[in-house]
Amino acid sequence: MAEIKRIIGIEGQAGHPALCVLPEIEKEDELFEIIWTLREDGKLTLEQIVQNCTISECEKILQDLAKNGWIDLKGQAVELLPKGEKRARELVRRHRLSLRMFYDLFALDGAEAEACKFEHILSPEVTDSVCTLLGHPPNSPDGKPIPRGECCAMFRQEMKPLVAPLADLTPGEQAKIVFITPGSHSRLDRLSAMGVVPGSVVKLHQKKPSYVIQLGETMIAVDKDITKEIFVKKI
Amino acid sequence: MHDHGSQEGMKYRDSNQYKVLLIGNPNVGKSALFGLLTGTYVTVSNYPGTTVEVTYGNAWLNKARTLVIDTPGVNSLVPMSEDEKVTRDMLLSDRADVVVQVADTKNLRRGLLITLQLAEMTVPFILDLNMDDEARSRGIVIDQEKLSALLGIEVVKTVAIRRSGIDKLLKGVQHPRPSQVKVQYDAAIEGAIRDISSLLPEANISRRAIALMVLSGDESLKGWLHANLQDHVVADIEEIRQATQSKFNNSLGYLINQRRMKKADELLDEVLSLHEAGKGSAIAFNVGRWSMHPVYGLPILLAVLYLVYQFVGVLGAGTAVGFLEETVFGEYLNPWMTKIVHFLIPVPFIQELLIGDYGIFTMALTYAIAIVLPIVGFFFIAFSLLEDSGYLPRLAVMVNKVFKIMGLNGKAVLPMILGLGCDTMATLTTRILETKKERILVTLLLALGVPCSAQLGVILGLVSGLSGLATFIWLGTLVAMMLLVGYLAAKIIPGDPSDFVLELPPIRIPQFSNILIKTLARVQWYLKEAVPLFILGTFILFIGHKVGALAYIQKITDPIVVNFLGLPSRAAEAFVIGFLRRDYGAAGLFMLSREGLLDPIQIVVSLTVMTLFVPCIANFFMMVKERGTRTALYMAAFIFPFAFIVGGALNWLLRALQVEL
Numbered sequence: 035m036a037e038i039k040r041i042i043g044i045e046g047q048a049g050h051p052a053l054c055v056l057p058e059i060e061k062e063d064e065l066f067e068i069i070w071t072l073r074e075d076g077k078l079t080l081e082q083i084v085q086n087c088t089i090s091e092c093e094k095i096l097q098d099l100a101k102n103g104w105i106d107l108k109g110q111a112v113e114l115l116p117k118g119e120k121r122a123r124e125l126v127r128r129h130r131l132s133l134r135m136f137y138d139l140f141a142l143d144g145a146e147a148e149a150c151k152f153e154h155i156l157s158p159e160v161t162d163s164v165c166t167l168l169g170h171p172p173n174s175p176d177g178k179p180i181p182r183g184e185c186c187a188m189f190r191q192e193m194k195p196l197v198a199p200l201a202d203l204t205p206g207e208q209a210k211i212v213f214i215t216p217g218s219h220s221r222l223d224r225l226s227a228m229g230v231v232p233g234s235v236v237k238l239h240q241k242k243p244s245y246v247i248q249l250g251e252t253m254i255a256v257d258k259d260i261t262k263e264i265f266v267k268k269i
Numbered sequence: 270m271h272d273h274g275s276q277e278g279m280k281y282r283d284s285n286q287y288k289v290l291l292i293g294n295p296n297v298g299k300s301a302l303f304g305l306l307t308g309t310y311v312t313v314s315n316y317p318g319t320t321v322e323v324t325y326g327n328a329w330l331n332k333a334r335t336l337v338i339d340t341p342g343v344n345s346l347v348p349m350s351e352d353e354k355v356t357r358d359m360l361l362s363d364r365a366d367v368v369v370q371v372a373d374t375k376n377l378r379r380g381l382l383i384t385l386q387l388a389e390m391t392v393p394f395i396l397d398l399n400m401d402d403e404a405r406s407r408g409i410v411i412d413q414e415k416l417s418a419l420l421g422i423e424v425v426k427t428v429a430i431r432r433s434g435i436d437k438l439l440k441g442v443q444h445p446r447p448s449q450v451k452v453q454y455d456a457a458i459e460g461a462i463r464d465i466s467s468l469l470p471e472a473n474i475s476r477r478a479i480a481l482m483v484l485s486g487d488e489s490l491k492g493w494l495h496a497n498l499q500d501h502v503v504a505d506i507e508e509i510r511q512a513t514q515s516k517f518n519n520s521l522g523y524l525i526n527q528r529r530m531k532k533a534d535e536l537l538d539e540v541l542s543l544h545e546a547g548k549g550s551a552i553a554f555n556v557g558r559w560s561m562h563p564v565y566g567l568p569i570l571l572a573v574l575y576l577v578y579q580f581v582g583v584l585g586a587g588t589a590v591g592f593l594e595e596t597v598f599g600e601y602l603n604p605w606m607t608k609i610v611h612f613l614i615p616v617p618f619i620q621e622l623l624i625g626d627y628g629i630f631t632m633a634l635t636y637a638i639a640i641v642l643p644i645v646g647f648f649f650i651a652f653s654l655l656e657d658s659g660y661l662p663r664l665a666v667m668v669n670k671v672f673k674i675m676g677l678n679g680k681a682v683l684p685m686i687l688g689l690g691c692d693t694m695a696t697l698t699t700r701i702l703e704t705k706k707e708r709i710l711v712t713l714l715l716a717l718g719v720p721c722s723a724q725l726g727v728i729l730g731l732v733s734g735l736s737g738l739a740t741f742i743w744l745g746t747l748v749a750m751m752l753l754v755g756y757l758a759a760k761i762i763p764g765d766p767s768d769f770v771l772e773l774p775p776i777r778i779p780q781f782s783n784i785l786i787k788t789l790a791r792v793q794w795y796l797k798e799a800v801p802l803f804i805l806g807t808f809i810l811f812i813g814h815k816v817g818a819l820a821y822i823q824k825i826t827d828p829i830v831v832n833f834l835g836l837p838s839r840a841a842e843a844f845v846i847g848f849l850r851r852d853y854g855a856a857g858l859f860m861l862s863r864e865g866l867l868d869p870i871q872i873v874v875s876l877t878v879m880t881l882f883v884p885c886i887a888n889f890f891m892m893v894k895e896r897g898t899r900t901a902l903y904m905a906a907f908i909f910p911f912a913f914i915v916g917g918a919l920n921w922l923l924r925a926l927q928v929e930l
Contacts, residue, residue: 176517177519223520223523224349224770226522226527226530227344227345227349227382228379228772229379231526231531232527240562243566243667244561246773254770255662255679255769256770259768260768260769
């Protein structure tokens with residue numbers, strides 16, 4: 035939930051404070067996600083978990099998880115045990131990939147509600163397919179890292195991804211920018227001031243002797259490295 | 270290549286005149302508009318970054334004397350390079366009565382990004398949609414009334430180079446208003462804006478705008494903050510920024526721009542309509558495409574170089590110089606002048622000063638007017654044509670990879686090519702480069718190996734009498750030395766290279782009037798800049814000759830000049846004046862060669878040494894101004910010995926290999 039709130043925050047007017055309606059089993063999933071997200075922020079304590087938790091019987095479920103060997107509880111300290119780690123990792127991966135999909139691909143405003151439902155029903159195979167389809171995105175829309183799956187390690191483009199680096203387009207092709215993973219902050223700032231932001235339509239003009247891209251009536255010559263960091267969907 | 274330096278600006282600055290500030294993206298026609306309003310010519314070219322300094326001019330607007338200010342183009346009012354900072358600082362510290370935002374109509378999306386920032390600043394402004402003709406030929410039509418209503422400010426359309434729409438612009442300037450359009454940011458950012466605003470002092474622009482600059486990570490704002498706030502407040506502000514940044518994975522600057530872009534797109538949706546494009550733009554587009562094509566690009570580059578050589582080297586340095594020097598000066602002016610001087614001034618000393626071997630008339634003016642002037646004149650025409658066509662930035666696409674060897678990227682091509690016009694101005698243009706390392710590298714390479722128009726012309730004249738191989742050896746040595754020095758300097762000088770991001774302007778047919786005005790302005794600049802130094806150099810030689818110092822210098826430099834470089838003793842003279850201006854030195858070599866005192870190897874060696882010299886005294890002062898005294902001195906201390914060493918090595922190599930030139 036913490037993560038969802040943050041996304042709504044970033045998109046500002048998106049505005050559907052989605053509440054996932056959770057069956058019993060999914061309450062556990064929810065807790066795993068909270069633990070993972072808190073750990074990323076370096077704020078993982080029992081108190082924080084309870085604070086961020088919107089489901090009832092939060093502490094009781096935590097005790098159950100500890101009893102069954104998913105997590106380790108010592109006072110305020112909370113730790114994911116190996117099998118809990120694996121489950122949390124896969125859950126977060128599914129959740130963030132779902133968000134990515136609904137946001138970028140389908141451009142849905144109420145993406146978080148859909149993602150909530152989706153993350154619980156994705157099988158591992160389908161998850162990898164979604165990941166490949168999206169071009170193995172490294173971040174969810176709010177910038178949080180998506181845990182990598184096996185498919186990302188291979189990253190062989192057996193399934194032609196819908197979302198691919200701009201560098202992979204054939205000269206002359208047009209595409210819409212879906213997301214950008216910048217190597218440096220200043221690079222992103224500079225490009226965004228020239229109109230290179232998600233949603234812009236970009237055309238790869240040529241690759242040799244240097245990469246040239248075109249946005250509207252603006253032509254920009256750029257390093258190849260930069261075009262590898264701009265992920266686009268062909269149109 | 271005018272030097273509208275800051276002193277000129279100071280003259281106007283304190284007065285209480287009505288002030289008009291021109292602001293906009295790069296290459297949208299601000300300078301063209303400035304020229305129209307003030308009648309003062311500033312260089313207008315077809316590539317981004319032509320203007321790197323603020324230029325002031327006076328105009329009569331609505332019967333009142335008005336100060337018009339031209340600024341370097343910006344893509345964002347959060348500056349990324351020195352030239353962009355200049356523009357932002359104008360808004361921050363110099364209250365203008367009206368800001369005229371000039372936008373390229375066909376690129377309105379990016380223009381609106383600036384509009385939104387001006388709106389945030391709450392400065393009174395109007396929006397000028399320039400180049401409306403180009404937009405229309407591409408089928409882009411903007412509903413100007415609707416845009417005006419949406420923004421709440423006056424919006425006018427102009428085609429500055431054809432003077433169309435200027436009346437409306439002048440009317441619009443009388444009704445500047447702050448725009449009411451507002452961009453809403455993410456709640457966390459809005460919160461930070463409120464917190465920072467409460468700490469900021471009163472300024473010419475709104476606190477909200479300054480807070481947004483701070484949040485965008487604007488390093489160049491630090492100085493202003495410290496000047497206006499106590500240190501602990503600045504620290505508080507920085508803390509708020511960092512706390513806000515930690516809530517996001519992407520940089521705040523990017524998130525802010527992204528939101529602005531979204532707003533710009535919303536506005537654009539309402540006012541832009543697309544129609545069928547005309548044919549003219551397609552031809553220009555294809556020319557642009559071929560000029561940076563992986564296969565055709567290189568032949569086109571060679572063809573361009575060949576044409577420039579034919580025009581400047583053969584027609585300018587050959588035909589025009591031959592006519593001026595031999596016929597006009599040799600047969601008429603110099604004999605007449607000699608007669609007149611002999612008749613009017615019976616003092617032998619002054620006679621010799623004016624018309625002797627080192628005479629101001631017979632040497633300085635003959636060199637300046639008969640040899641160098643026609644060459645630079647022809648070069649300026651060719652160069653202006655290239656500039657206005659939009660070809661130059663496309664060169665950057667061709668050579669980006671080569672420049673990477675020197676720790677630079679393709680963008681550095683612009684100052685380097687401008688160096689072929691004038692190294693001094695080009696040194697100023699290094700401001701368009703993003704990192705200090707790149708600016709130092711380009712300054713060094715300009716001073717070391719890029720021959721300026723005047724010198725290039727003389728060189729072309731010299732080598733045109735030689736074989737292609739001689740030209741190739743000279744050029745090859747230069748390029749190799751620049752690559753070598755660039756490569757090594759890039760290793761030594763600390764700092765990171767920056768990304769290659771360069772906007773390519775559209776290919777345009779150069780306008781005859783602009784070529785003419787620009788060439789004349791540059792010729793005038795050359796005469797003002799070079800002739801006094803030519804006279805000074807000649808005077809030094811004359812005195813040196815009179816008191817015997819010249820013979821003495823020749824004697825002590827003989828080991829280097831004669832033994833090491835294998836040149837005749839008199840070449841020392843050329844090197845002495847080469848310290849002042851290397852084109853003057855080259856002209857000296859030109860004369861030596863005409864007298865048959867230099868064999869082909871000697872020509873190549875002496876030319877190489879001369880080309881590697883620091884271009885001129887003015888260039889050295891510009892290096893001091895832009896890079897600091899210490900760096901400039903280091904560079905000079907490296908360049909002069911290096912030039913002689915390379916020349917000596919080349920001499921030895923050519924003789925050892927018994928190369929026939």
